[in-house]
Amino acid sequence: MLTELLDMAGVAVFAISGALAAARARQTIVTFAFFAAVTGVGGGTLRDLLIGAPVFWVGRSDYLGVSLVAAAAVWLIRAERWPLAALLWFDAIGMAAYAVIGADKALGYGLPALPAIVMGVLTASFGGIIRDVLAGEPSILLRPEIYVSAAALGATVHVGAVFLGAPLPLAAGLGVAAGFTLRALAIARGLKLPGYGRD
Amino acid sequence: MLTELLDMAGVAVFAISGALAAARARQTIVTFAFFAAVTGVGGGTLRDLLIGAPVFWVGRSDYLGVSLVAAAAVWLIRAERWPLAALLWFDAIGMAAYAVIGADKALGYGLPALPAIVMGVLTASFGGIIRDVLAGEPSILLRPEIYVSAAALGATVHVGAVFLGAPLPLAAGLGVAAGFTLRALAIARGLKLPGYGRD
Amino acid sequence: MLTELLDMAGVAVFAISGALAAARARQTIVTFAFFAAVTGVGGGTLRDLLIGAPVFWVGRSDYLGVSLVAAAAVWLIRAERWPLAALLWFDAIGMAAYAVIGADKALGYGLPALPAIVMGVLTASFGGIIRDVLAGEPSILLRPEIYVSAAALGATVHVGAVFLGAPLPLAAGLGVAAGFTLRALAIARGLKLPGYGRD
Numbered sequence: 001m002l003t004e005l006l007d008m009a010g011v012a013v014f015a016i017s018g019a020l021a022a023a024r025a026r027q028t029i030v031t032f033a034f035f036a037a038v039t040g041v042g043g044g045t046l047r048d049l050l051i052g053a054p055v056f057w058v059g060r061s062d063y064l065g066v067s068l069v070a071a072a073a074v075w076l077i078r079a080e081r082w083p084l085a086a087l088l089w090f091d092a093i094g095m096a097a098y099a100v101i102g103a104d105k106a107l108g109y110g111l112p113a114l115p116a117i118v119m120g121v122l123t124a125s126f127g128g129i130i131r132d133v134l135a136g137e138p139s140i141l142l143r144p145e146i147y148v149s150a151a152a153l154g155a156t157v158h159v160g161a162v163f164l165g166a167p168l169p170l171a172a173g174l175g176v177a178a179g180f181t182l183r184a185l186a187i188a189r190g191l192k193l194p195g196y197g198r199d
Numbered sequence: 200m201l202t203e204l205l206d207m208a209g210v211a212v213f214a215i216s217g218a219l220a221a222a223r224a225r226q227t228i229v230t231f232a233f234f235a236a237v238t239g240v241g242g243g244t245l246r247d248l249l250i251g252a253p254v255f256w257v258g259r260s261d262y263l264g265v266s267l268v269a270a271a272a273v274w275l276i277r278a279e280r281w282p283l284a285a286l287l288w289f290d291a292i293g294m295a296a297y298a299v300i301g302a303d304k305a306l307g308y309g310l311p312a313l314p315a316i317v318m319g320v321l322t323a324s325f326g327g328i329i330r331d332v333l334a335g336e337p338s339i340l341l342r343p344e345i346y347v348s349a350a351a352l353g354a355t356v357h358v359g360a361v362f363l364g365a366p367l368p369l370a371a372g373l374g375v376a377a378g379f380t381l382r383a384l385a386i387a388r389g390l391k392l393p394g395y396g397r398d
Numbered sequence: 399m400l401t402e403l404l405d406m407a408g409v410a411v412f413a414i415s416g417a418l419a420a421a422r423a424r425q426t427i428v429t430f431a432f433f434a435a436v437t438g439v440g441g442g443t444l445r446d447l448l449i450g451a452p453v454f455w456v457g458r459s460d461y462l463g464v465s466l467v468a469a470a471a472v473w474l475i476r477a478e479r480w481p482l483a484a485l486l487w488f489d490a491i492g493m494a495a496y497a498v499i500g501a502d503k504a505l506g507y508g509l510p511a512l513p514a515i516v517m518g519v520l521t522a523s524f525g526g527i528i529r530d531v532l533a534g535e536p537s538i539l540l541r542p543e544i545y546v547s548a549a550a551l552g553a554t555v556h557v558g559a560v561f562l563g564a565p566l567p568l569a570a571g572l573g574v575a576a577g578f579t580l581r582a583l584a585i586a587r588g589l590k591l592p593g594y595g596r597d
Contacts, residue, residue: 028392030348037317045249050443050453055249061313075395114459118435133332133531149428193426196473227591229547236516244448254448260512274594332531 006097007044007056008066013094015040015067018131019074025135029075035131036071037064042127047102047119051109088187095147096179099124099154100172104162113159120155121148124179146186146193154179205296206243206255207265212293214239214266217330218273224334228274234330235270236263241326246301246318250308287386294346295353295378298323299371302354303361312358319354320347323378345385345392353378404495405442405454406464411492413438413465416529417472423533427473433529434469435462440525445500445517449507486585493545494552494577497522498570501553502560511557518553519546522577544584544591552577 018039022032041057041064048055057063102123106116125148132138158175162168185191217238221231240256240263247254256262301322305315324347331337357374361367384390416437420430439455439462446453455461500521504514523546530536556573560566583589 023395026394028394030351030392032395034347049248049447050456052452052456054251058249058251058310058314061311064313064317111456112459114462115456118462129532134328136337138534148432152428193428195424195426196421196430222594225593227593229550229591231594233546248447253450257448257450257509257513260510263512263516333527335536 007101008062010094010098010101011040011044011057011063012066012070013090014043014098014127015070016074017091017128018067019071021131021135021137022071023074029071032071032075033068035134036074037067038134039127039131040067040070042130043098043123043125044102044127046126047105047123050122051106051111051119053105053109089184092150092180092183092187095124095151095183096154096176099151099179100158100175103155103158103175104168104172107159107162113163116159117152117155120158121151124148124151124154146182146191149193150179150183150186153182202300206300207261209293209297209300210239210243210256210262211265211269212289213242213297213326214269215273216290216327217266218270220330220334220336221270222273228270231270231274232267234333235273236266237333238326238330239266239269241329242297242322242324243301243326245325246304246322249321250305250310250318252304252308288383291349291379291382291386294323294350294382295375298350298353298378299357299374302358302374303367303371306358306361312362315358316351316354319357320350323347323350323353345381345390348392349378349382349385352381405499406460408492408496408499409438409442409455409461410464410468411488412441412496412525413468414472415489415526416465417469419529419533419535420469421472427469430469430473431466433532434472435465436532437525437529438465438468440528441496441521441523442500442525444524445503445521448520449504449509449517451503451507487582490548490578490581490585493522493549493581494574497549497552497577498556498573501556501573502566502570505557505560511561514557515550515553518556519549522546522549522553544580544589547591548577548581548584551580 015036018035018037019032021039022035025031027035044056047053099120101120103116103120105123106119111119128147154175156175157178158171161171161174166174182191214235217234217236218231220238221234224230226234243255246252298319300319302315302319304322305318310318327346353374355374356377357370360370360373365373381390413434416433416435417430419437420433423429425433442454445451497518499518501514501518503521504517509517526545552573554573555576556569559569559572564572580589
């Protein structure tokens with residue numbers, strides 16, 4: 001129940017970031033809807049295909065519906081008026097939650113620790129990667145800003161805590177907190193990773 | 200039987216559009232074959248992966264064969280001599296048919312209306328999206344010209360008619376006609392969607 | 399056993415090429431790891447999704463582990479000191495082996511000859527395609543240099559030999575030799591394919 005709510009909130013936050021990318025590119029309402037849906041459900045879709053699970057949004061209407069409502073909201077409310085900081089912080093919460101949800105679902109399908117962590121990272125980042133490739137922008141992967149690293153930290157802490165025997169809510173809470181904190185330092189303090197040959 | 204013929208015609212038409220993209224980029228025969236196959240079967244492949252169906256072209260040779268013949272035909276006949284209008288109209292028929300075929304297959308797998316419509320849109324448009332990303336061209340998604348919207352309309356009309364109890368041939372005919380008509384208006388009259396912040 | 403070793407060597411070689419692409423783009427350690435993993439396992443992942451097999455690296459840690467070690471090695475040893483020729487030749491071996499392994503796995507799942515050959519080509523080339531799209535570089539598909547053609551030749555020779563009744567090691571050896579030889583001619587002699595309208 002809490003998982004479903006978190007899941008839905010994550011789809012909504014990522015869908016909004018996709019619609020905002022469409023707004024920045026002065027796109028049409030159809031592109032808004034497509035970018036919102038792809039960014040909202042993209043990461044979880046790849047995870048489910050890879051672990052052999054039924055794709056989570058396919059048999060139901062609510063996940064797609066949330067994405068379409070997010071796209072319509074961004075279209076109707078002028079993006080110029082949205083505080084970018086609010087989006088970054090919502091996105092940070094969504095990313096941290098998704099990294100843990102993705103890794104946990106992978107553990108539930110019997111994956112070992114390393115692939116489960118990778119699934120958490122993919123769930124948290126793949127939607128944004130597809131969005132950037134489709135929009136012809138440089139992928140978030142190519143930016144030095146810490147993002148994927150925060151997802152990896154969150155998923156690792158969660159999987160590690162589960163393997164150490166922590167109860168699920170504690171493990172998930174620690175994972176979300178770790179991923180969110182690292183991402184928050186990147187947003188608030190400009191924490192970056194050094195590029196190759198530049199250190 | 201009719202479905203198989205429509206399906207094969209759709210693969211052929213989309214494969215030709217992929218090969219023409221390779222011709223525009225002055226590519227080699229191998230790129231022709233790859234672009235033709237990806238564009239021809241790409242949309243249906245994504246649909247089948249998402250709904251958990253066996254991928255339609257994998258267990259047989261005819262769909263790939265049709266794509267390769269299309270690539271060879273475009274290579275052998277100089278593209279400069281092809282009337283572009285003919286391609287656009289063939290492509291419009293293929294798009295409208297694919298949107299309905301994709302949505303109908305999704306309904307057959309028990310999907311609710313909204314995801315079924317999305318599957319129709321993906322089947323009709325994803326091949327072209329991959330083609331454009333691979334070729335480094337702006338995706339059809341980013342153009343204001345009505346394309347994805349026409350696929351969405353066709354799939355929606357078909358799914359709506361099925362839910363209202365219409366017999367399959369009628370529902371499919373209405374869906375194809377609706378999608379084709381909207382796309383035809385875009386080709387013949389330059390019908391476009393307004394971009395964000397430009398209206 | 400030999401197959402597993404070849405498979406692991408192929409993942410390692412492709413992972414190194416992914417990490418080297420990250421090094422060329424002056425990327426961070428996280429991008430190194432991501433590019434290495436995507437390039438290392440990408441082709442086999444697409445193949446497994448398409449033929450309905452469990453994705454080969456998901457239930458275990460070793461394939462991802464090899465990719466991460468490859469990324470760390472490229473990060474720690476300065477890429478400027480690596481002889482590019484060595485990479486090209488290793489990559490040629492990996493490509494030839496992967497084309498045969500991919501086609502052979504597809505035959506084992508009951509695919510006819512043409513789709514099996516396509517699976518060999520995808521296994522050998524898709525990792526590099528995703529890597530190039532993510533890095534914003536022109537895809538290997540768009541270069542006139544012979545690469546995909548060599549994979550197609552290797553897969554075709556293998557499948558042809560199997561259909562003619564050759565024992566598996568002979569068929570695989572012929573396929574790898576054919577693919578490697580054609581690629582070697584491209585590397586050593588600059589063998590290229592003519593572009594459309596340029597011949």
